[in-house]
Amino acid sequence: MALQEGDFIRLRYTGRFDETIFDTTDEEKAKEEGIYNPRAEYGPVTVRLGSHHIIIGLEDELIGKEVGAEGEVDVPPEKGFGSHDDANVRSVPVSQFREKPKRGMRIEVEGREGVVVDVIGRRAVVDFNHPLAGKTLTYSYTIVEKVEDPIEQIKGLIKLYSGRTDIGISITDGVAELALPPAIVYDRRWMIWRGTLVREIFEYYPDIKNVVMKETFPRPEETKAAFEVPETEETPKTEETEE
Missing domain, CATH: 2.40.10 (Thrombin, subunit H)
Structure with missing residues (x-):
């Protein structure tokens, strides 16, 4: 069945300008091109078609395609990063x-x-223009699969916006609960994008009435303090042992 706006998909892609790769979901290719980011999560990304999670020119190319489709598309500036102003x-x-x-x-x-x-x-x-403003770009892509499970869809949105894969999700009786890892408030990227995530959850899932973010701090494991005096070959003399 042809993909349409509102569908979630997992997508592999590589973006080039003048044969120079500037973005890719392929870890090995990123290393080869010298653009590898050790903090990034590589592999297929989950996006919702019609929501501009990717640049418009690539998104337009994917709508109407079938799962498994592979191809390449040239993206003009007006459907990429805009003209140079x-x-x-x-x-x-x-x-x-x-x-x-x-x-x-x-x-x-x-x-x-x-x-x-x-x-x-x-x-x-x-x-202050985007570095790729005014440039025609070329994207190669593979549509890996369609994502149907709402929990997997939301996981994809979290990774897309924050890069995190360590947030648990459950949906029960109209409540979406996100289990947050300790100290996530110090993650600047998460704090910037979490509002957008919540807005999109309400927009895409009408049955969800509340989004709960629960941060849990497990009790740290007790460690044995090493207060014992280390053994030595010679035992210090005390008043009782002195002759």
């Missing part, structure tokens, strides 16, 4: 940088990330 290129005083700016340096100014494209006197020219 000259208004997003600004001149910034070098005094705003912690270190001397150089061409090609990635920096953050007022919460926005950009790339230094030139340094003129005491000012740096910074491009």
Whole structure:
């Protein structure tokens, strides 16, 4: 059956620009191309078609395809990362940088990330456009399977947004409960995206009336403190042993 908007799928893909790979779900390919991220979870990703979990040009290509389909598609800028906007290129005083700016340096100014494209006197020219803005991209893909189980779908959304695979999920009587690992509040990516996750759960699953996030702290295992005096070849003398 042809895939349509609202379907969850598991997808393998690799994105290229001018034969240079910039994104892939293949761990070995990422290592070969020098873009491997040791903190990333590689392998097929779970996405919902029609929700723009992937760039529009690739998503449009997948809708109407069958499970198991493989292919390649060219994605123009308007369906990729947008056109290059000259208004997003600004001149910034070098005094705003912690270190001397150089061409090609990635920096953050007022919460926005950009790339230094030139340094003129005491000012740096910074491009805040996405690095792939204005470029036509090529994606190769394989539709691995359709995901029907709501729990597996939500697990896929959690991994998509936070990269985490250690959150347990149960759905009972209209309540979706997420079992959170200890100290997850220190995970910045999770804290940023959890609101989006909750919103999408309510949007995609009308029968779910409440989302409960439960953080559990197990009692740590007791360890035996080593207070014993280590044995030595010579025992210290005491008043009772002294002659």
